[in-house]
Amino acid sequence: MVEFVSGISVVCFAASYAVAFACEASRLVFRSGVRGATMVAFAAAGLVAHTLFLGWRATHEAAVPLSSAFDWYLLAAWVLAGGSLWRTIANPRTPVGLFMLPIVLGLIGAAELSSRVPFPQSPATQIWGAVHGSFNLASCVAVAIAAIAGLMWLIQAGRLARKQSPLGGLRLPSLERLEHTTGRVPAFAAGLAAAGFLSGIVLNAVNRQRGLLETVPWNDPVVLRMAAVVAWLLAAAVATRATSRRADGPRTAAWLALASLAVLTGSILWGLFGATRHGVPPVAPAPRHEAAPHEAAP
Amino acid sequence: MMLAFVGGTHRTVPLALRERLAFSAEQATEALARFRERFPGREGVLLSTCNRVEFYAAGEQAADPPPTDELVSFLADCRGIDAQLLRPVLTGDRDEAVVRHLFGVAAGLDSMVLGEPQIVAQVKQAWSLAQESRTAGPLTGEMFQAALRTAKRVATETAIGRERLSIPSVAVADFASGVFERFDDKRVLLIGAGKMAAETLRYLRQAGARDVVVVNRTAGRAGELADRLGGRAGRMEDLTAELAAADLVVSTTGATEPVVSAAAYARVEPLRAGRPLVVLDLAVPRDFDPAIGQRPGVWLYSVDDLGAACEANRRSRHRELPAALAIVDEETRRFMGDMHHRSTAPVIERLRAGWTETGDAELERLFRRLPQLDDASRAEIRQAFDRYAAKLLHSPLASLRSASRAGPPHGLLDALKRLFDLKD
Numbered sequence: 236m237v238e239f240v241s242g243i244s245v246v247c248f249a250a251s252y253a254v255a256f257a258c259e260a261s262r263l264v265f266r267s268g269v270r271g272a273t274m275v276a277f278a279a280a281g282l283v284a285h286t287l288f289l290g291w292r293a294t295h296e297a298a299v300p301l302s303s304a305f306d307w308y309l310l311a312a313w314v315l316a317g318g319s320l321w322r323t324i325a326n327p328r329t330p331v332g333l334f335m336l337p338i339v340l341g342l343i344g345a346a347e348l349s350s351r352v353p354f355p356q357s358p359a360t361q362i363w364g365a366v367h368g369s370f371n372l373a374s375c376v377a378v379a380i381a382a383i384a385g386l387m388w389l390i391q392a393g394r395l396a397r398k399q400s401p402l403g404g405l406r407l408p409s410l411e412r413l414e415h416t417t418g419r420v421p422a423f424a425a426g427l428a429a430a431g432f433l434s435g436i437v438l439n440a441v442n443r444q445r446g447l448l449e450t451v452p453w454n455d456p457v458v459l460r461m462a463a464v465v466a467w468l469l470a471a472a473v474a475t476r477a478t479s480r481r482a483d484g485p486r487t488a489a490w491l492a493l494a495s496l497a498v499l500t501g502s503i504l505w506g507l508f509g510a511t512r513h514g515v516p517p518v519a520p521a522p523r524h525e526a527a528p529h530e531a532a533p
Numbered sequence: 534m535m536l537a538f539v540g541g542t543h544r545t546v547p548l549a550l551r552e553r554l555a556f557s558a559e560q561a562t563e564a565l566a567r568f569r570e571r572f573p574g575r576e577g578v579l580l581s582t583c584n585r586v587e588f589y590a591a592g593e594q595a596a597d598p599p600p601t602d603e604l605v606s607f608l609a610d611c612r613g614i615d616a617q618l619l620r621p622v623l624t625g626d627r628d629e630a631v632v633r634h635l636f637g638v639a640a641g642l643d644s645m646v647l648g649e650p651q652i653v654a655q656v657k658q659a660w661s662l663a664q665e666s667r668t669a670g671p672l673t674g675e676m677f678q679a680a681l682r683t684a685k686r687v688a689t690e691t692a693i694g695r696e697r698l699s700i701p702s703v704a705v706a707d708f709a710s711g712v713f714e715r716f717d718d719k720r721v722l723l724i725g726a727g728k729m730a731a732e733t734l735r736y737l738r739q740a741g742a743r744d745v746v747v748v749n750r751t752a753g754r755a756g757e758l759a760d761r762l763g764g765r766a767g768r769m770e771d772l773t774a775e776l777a778a779a780d781l782v783v784s785t786t787g788a789t790e791p792v793v794s795a796a797a798y799a800r801v802e803p804l805r806a807g808r809p810l811v812v813l814d815l816a817v818p819r820d821f822d823p824a825i826g827q828r829p830g831v832w833l834y835s836v837d838d839l840g841a842a843c844e845a846n847r848r849s850r851h852r853e854l855p856a857a858l859a860i861v862d863e864e865t866r867r868f869m870g871d872m873h874h875r876s877t878a879p880v881i882e883r884l885r886a887g888w889t890e891t892g893d894a895e896l897e898r899l900f901r902r903l904p905q906l907d908d909a910s911r912a913e914i915r916q917a918f919d920r921y922a923a924k925l926l927h928s929p930l931a932s933l934r935s936a937s938r939a940g941p942p943h944g945l946l947d948a949l950k951r952l953f954d955l956k957d
Contacts, residue, residue, distance in 0.1 A: 266690060266691060394711070395711050395712065395832055400696060400697075400849075407711075408714070409710060409711055409714040410712050411712065411714040415714075480807045481829075482809070482831075483829035
């Protein structure tokens with residue numbers, strides 16, 4: 236069993252999710268009596284492998300979830316994959332996986348491009364680190380959920396405006412239900428992102444105050460881009476709220492939710508390919524240059 | 534094994550004659566009792582719906598099902614109709630064609646509205662009635678079970694019965710339900726008393742709508758309608774306020790000019806606080822200015838829009854027909870293969886019995902010659918004999934099963950009978 240669990244790789248669950256997504260996408264092309272069960276089986280297998288992988292890292296590789304960028308992305312993907320599977324089982328006729336699984340796969344891809352080296356931590360800052368990571372993760376998940384609801388709203392509204400019956404394989408939730416998500420979740424996402432950003436500032440300040448090495452410069456790109464993301468999410472939440480009582484409010488909310496996901500994606504890509512001191516292990520001070528005993532010999 | 538069927542549908546029997554031929558539940562029970570008396574040992578199931586009257590009969594070996602002509606006479610006698618009137622309009626079939634027909638009927642492929650789901654329940658009822666009347670048997674039992682299985686496969690593996698075809702059902706299920714998640718907290722406003730208003734309201738009520746307001750040019754008529762439809766009567770003069778409060782409007786007046794112009798709606802819009810409005814304008818000429826449909830948050834559907842969606846759904850159902858027929862074909866072949874194989878059972882039984890008898894006799898002789906054998910050794914030898922016989926029988930039985938898929942394996946059965954001297 237141990238050998239089996241230790242043999243699980245990112246490719247295992249990513250492939251399962253990819254097959255589940257292919258099954259979901261095939262709804263648009265043809266009808267099948269076994270597709271639903273196949274899709275759920277692959278998504279469930281992927282989620283089990285994903286869980287075991289994270290569990291293995293936590294117990295055997297001392298990589299507690301959120302302790303590295305790699306684990307952070309995988310945990311965000313795990314939350315969304317679990318949500319996707321739950322929604323699929325609860326509403327088999329709604330192709331939730333068609334919208335959620337690409338984001339799950341994107342997050343797994345981001346994990347693969349990220350460092351597996353744990354973030355530097357000291358006992359004093361461990362709690363602030365966990366708070367910072369948790370809020371950011373919750374905000375990321377909330378932005379993804381709002382964007383999915385927004386995209387579904389636009390597709391559903393487009394169908395209703397074109398006066399077409401629903402496509403057999405693409406039965407989406409009602410506009411009312413989707414508006415419920417696009418209208419409320421952005422405010423949560425903004426609040427969580429702000430809390431994540433503030434906790435990051437506190438974490439960095441504590442590190443600086445204690446003279447610890449794992450500090451991030453205030454003008455580091457990661458600080459700037461997170462500030463930009465928080466500012467955007469707050470503005471989007473305010474705009475969503477302000478237009479909620481207008482007839483075109485739901486459409487505005489849907490576009491803003493999609494734009495928020497685009498901003499977040501841009502921020503993630505910047506983080507993946509840009510230079511930063513965030514999460515980089517501290518550089519140990521250069522050792523004083525003392526002659527080794529054998530060098531001291533004349 | 535023999536299966537027979539005689540029947541007529543909306544396509545073959547004129548309505549006046551179909552009305553006379555139709556069976557109520559009591560009449561069907563009586564007819565099945567008569568069938569049992571008139572054709573003892575045969576199985577019979579009567580399927581009578583608005584659009585079809587069909588009788589399925591089955592029998593095995595000595596009790597073949599009655600010929601088509603006799604079944605027509607039987608139906609005519611049951612309903613007191615001259616059989617000569619029925620002969621030109623009722624059709625009959627035998628064996629595989631009967632199975633294929635029933636499977637298609639159960640799947641809704643032979644219905645007036647392609648893929649309609651009610652027929653499955655009617656087929657089930659017909660089968661239950663035959664069971665209660667003791668005219669059902671193993672052959673019709675398997676055939677009807679297989680028919681219901683086929684109907685289920687067609688319903689799940691194709692979209693033939695999924696799309697809605699009537700304007701009120703499409704309006705509510707495909708459009709209004711696309712905008713609103715629930716209707717129990719929505720205000721429904723009926724303007725006018727057109728024919729489709731009541732039907733649309735029936736679907737809305739099924740979806741949960743409770744708060745219904747009816748307005749009409751004539752206050753008395755509005756009150757009458759509100760009482761009949763279970764709503765509250767409103768006044769036409771208050772239409773602006775009613776429109777501002779409504780979430781869904783069903784309009785079916787006979788007015789020659791739009792009841793709600795774009796300018797009138799412009800006065801309503803600010804009062805709605807951005808809430809979405811679904812308008813099902815089922816009137817001809819239209820009651821709502823089409824320009825209102827361009828306003829944000831307004832989902833306006835005219836009778837032509839809904840008719841076009843119905844037509845698209847109808848085409849969509851027809852596109853699914855080949856896939857549904859393929860399932861019917863596959864299930865028919867499987868059923869017939871099983872039935873043909875079943876017909877080989879008596880020959881296999883006799884063959885097996887003959888071999889067992891010979892084997893037992895040989896074993897007895899062997900055991901008498903070898904009295905020193907203990908019980909364990911005897912059991913071993915007996916098992917070896919059984920295994921040997923089973924292995925020898927395997928190939929002919931596999932050939933029979935394989936040949937059964939293509940049709941009754943008469944040639945192989947005759948060969949087995951002659952080779953092994955199997956007496957009927």
